[in-house]
Amino acid sequence: xxxxxxxxxxxxxxxxxxxxxxxxxxxxxxxxxxxxxxxxxxxxxxxxxxxxxxxxxxxxxxxxxxxxxxxxxxxxxxxxxxxxxxxxxxxxxxxxxxxxxxxxxxxxxxxxxxxxxxxxxxxxxxxxxxxxxxxxxxxxxxxxxxxxxxxxxxxxxxxxxxxxxxxxxxxxxxxxxxxxx
Amino acid sequence: xxxxxxxxxxxxxxxxxxxxxxxxxxxxxxxxxxxxxxxxxxxxxxxxxxxxxxxxxxxxxxxxxxxxxxxxxxxxxxxxxxxxxxxxxxxxxxxxxxxxxxxxxxxxxxxxxxxxxxxxxxxxxxxxxxxxxxxxxxxxxxxxxxxxxxxxxxxxxxxxxxxxxxxxxxxxxxxxxxxxxxxxxxxxxxxxxxxxxxxxxxxxxxxx
Numbered sequence: 001x002x003x004x005x006x007x008x009x010x011x012x013x014x015x016x017x018x019x020x021x022x023x024x025x026x027x028x029x030x031x032x033x034x035x036x037x038x039x040x041x042x043x044x045x046x047x048x049x050x051x052x053x054x055x056x057x058x059x060x061x062x063x064x065x066x067x068x069x070x071x072x073x074x075x076x077x078x079x080x081x082x083x084x085x086x087x088x089x090x091x092x093x094x095x096x097x098x099x100x101x102x103x104x105x106x107x108x109x110x111x112x113x114x115x116x117x118x119x120x121x122x123x124x125x126x127x128x129x130x131x132x133x134x135x136x137x138x139x140x141x142x143x144x145x146x147x148x149x150x151x152x153x154x155x156x157x158x159x160x161x162x163x164x165x166x167x168x169x170x171x172x173x174x175x176x177x178x179x180x181x
Numbered sequence: 182x183x184x185x186x187x188x189x190x191x192x193x194x195x196x197x198x199x200x201x202x203x204x205x206x207x208x209x210x211x212x213x214x215x216x217x218x219x220x221x222x223x224x225x226x227x228x229x230x231x232x233x234x235x236x237x238x239x240x241x242x243x244x245x246x247x248x249x250x251x252x253x254x255x256x257x258x259x260x261x262x263x264x265x266x267x268x269x270x271x272x273x274x275x276x277x278x279x280x281x282x283x284x285x286x287x288x289x290x291x292x293x294x295x296x297x298x299x300x301x302x303x304x305x306x307x308x309x310x311x312x313x314x315x316x317x318x319x320x321x322x323x324x325x326x327x328x329x330x331x332x333x334x335x336x337x338x339x340x341x342x343x344x345x346x347x348x349x350x351x352x353x354x355x356x357x358x359x360x361x362x363x364x365x366x367x368x369x370x371x372x373x374x375x376x377x378x379x380x381x382x383x384x385x386x387x388x389x
Contacts, residue, residue, distance in 0.1 A: 016192055016199070023185045045184065052188050053197055061205040099282045155278040 004068040011059055019059075023052055026069075029143065030076055036126060036138045037080050047083060051076045070152035073145070077135070077153050084131065095132065098156050102163040115141065118169055125175040133168030136161050216272045220296065223265040227297030230258050232306035237323045238364045241380050244350055245366070253322070266293055324365045324374060325382050331359050338365060343374045352380040 004022065011018050030048045038044050054075050062071055119141045126134065139150045140161075151158040191197045233255055234240055242250040270282075270289050277285040300306075309315055326339040334345040336357070343365055345357065354363070362382040367374040 012202075017189075019192060020185055020189050023188050027184055049184050049187060052184065053191065056188070056192065056197055057200055058205075060199055060202040098278075101281045101283075151279055155275075157279055157281045159281065 005064040008059060008062050008068050009064050012062070012064075019052075019056055022055070022068075022072075026072060027052075030072075033073070033076055033138065033143055034080065036134070036142065037084065037131070043083070047076070047079050051079055054079070067149060067152070069145075070149045073139070073143070073149075073153040074155075095156070095160075097163055098160050101157070102159040118172070121169075121172045121176060125172045125179075128175045129168065129171060133164055133171055136164045137168040137172075140165055212272055212275070216269055219265050219268050219272075220293065223262055223269065223293045224296030224300050226258055226262050226265070227293060228300035229306055230255055230262065231297060231301045232310075233258075235301075236307075236310065238366070238380060238382075239323070241352065241364070241366060241378055244352060245377055262293070266290065269293070322366060322368060324367070324369075326363070328357060328359050328361045328363055331357060338363070338374070341369060341372055341374050343367070343376050343379075345376050345379070349376045350378045352378065354379060354381060 004025065007018050007021055011022075027048065030051055031044055034044045034047050038047065051072070055072055058075075062068060118137075122129070122134075122137050122141060129137070135154065136150055139145045139153060140147075145153070147158050147161045150161045154161070156164075188197075239250070239253050242253045266289060270286055273285050273289060274282065306315070324338055324341060324343075329337040336343050336345075336359075345351075351357070354361070357363075357379065364380050364382045365374060365376050366378040366380075367376040
C-alpha cells in the first residue's frame with residue numbers, strides 16, 4: 001500500500017484523481033476529530049469538506065519528507081479555531097506555557113490501562129474542558145497521534161504538548177470530582 | 182451526497198484548483214525577505230539609539246537620577262525597535278515552534294543587539310552626522326562646545342552663557358578652565374544655561 005506522502009507526490013505531479021484516496025483515508029478521522037468540538041452534524045460535514053478543499057488547493061505546499069497527516073490536521077485545527085472564534089468561544093492569543101521549557105514524565109502518560117481510563121474521563125468532561133487542554137488530549141488519546149505530530153499540528157513545543165496533556169488529565173479529574181460532589 | 186463524491190466532482194469539474202508551487206515558493210521568499218529587512222531595520226535603529234545616547238551624552242543623565250535618564254531616552258525609537266523585534270520573532274516562530282519561545286526570543290534579541298552593536302562600531306551614524314545628514318533632532322537639553330571667558334562660576338559656550346551652581350555635577354573634569362571642550366546638560370532660559378551637569382565632550386567614533 002502506498003503511503004500518504006507517495007500519493008501526495010503523485011497528486012502534485014498531476015494525478016489529481018488520487019485525491020479521493022486521501023479523502024477516503026481521512027474523512028472518518030476528520031469527522032471524529034471535529035465531533036469533539038462541534039455537536040451539529042451539518043457543521044461537522046461543512047468543516048470536513050472545507051478542510052479537504054483547502055488541502056487540495058494547497059497541496060503543492062506539502063513537503064513530502066514530512067508527515068502529511070500532521071499537515072492535514074493543522075488545516076482542520078485552523079478551521080475549528082476559526083469556527084469556535086465565530087461562535088465567540090474565548091481562545092487565548094498568547095499561551096505562556098509555550099514560552100519556557102518543561103520536563104514531563106512520558107511513562108506516566110503512556111500506560112495503556114491509564115489510557116483507556118483517561119479516554120473515558122475525557123469523554124465525560126469534554127464540554128467543560130478548556131479548548132487549550134481539550135485539543136491535545138483528543139489528538140493524543142482519540143486520534144492516537146504522537147507528541148511530535150501534535151506539536152506540528154498545534155505549532156507548539158513538544159514539551160508544551162506533554163504539559164498540556166498532563167494538566168488536561170488533572171483538570172478532567174477535578175471536573176469530574178466536582179461534578180460527583 | 183458523500184463528502185468524497187462532492188470533492189471528486191469539484192475536482193473533475195475544475196471548480197477547485199491547486200495553487201501553483203511557485204506561489205508557495207514566492208511566499209517563502211517573501212517571509213524570508215521580511216525577516217531580513219525587518220532585522221536590518223532593527224539593527225540600524227538600535228545602533229542609532231546607541232549613537233544618539235553616546236553623542237548627546239545621554240548616559241550622563243543617569244548621574245542626575247534614573248528618572249531623568251528614563252525621561253530623556255528616545256522612547257519612540259525604542260518602541261519601534263521593540264515592534265520590529267516582535268515582528269521578527271513572530272515570523273521566526275513559524276519555523277522554530279518546536280522549541281520554547283524563550284529560546285528563539287533570546288536568539289532574536291542577541292542577533293538584533295549584535296547587529297546594532299556592529300553597525301554602531303562601524304561608525305556609519307558618525308559619518309552621516311559628519312556629512313550633515315542628521316541635521317535635526319540630535320540635541321536635547323545638551324550643549325557642547327569650548328569654554329570661553331570663564332569667570333565667577335560662569336562661562337561662554339557657543340552663543341550661550343553657562344552658570345555653574347553648587348548643585349552642578351562635574352564629571353571627569355578636575356577643574357573647569359578656558360579652552361576645555363565640554364558637554365553641558367541644563368535648561369536654557371534667555372540664553373543662560375543653568376548647568377545641571379558638566380562633563381568632557383563625547384567624541385565621534387571613527388572607522389580606522
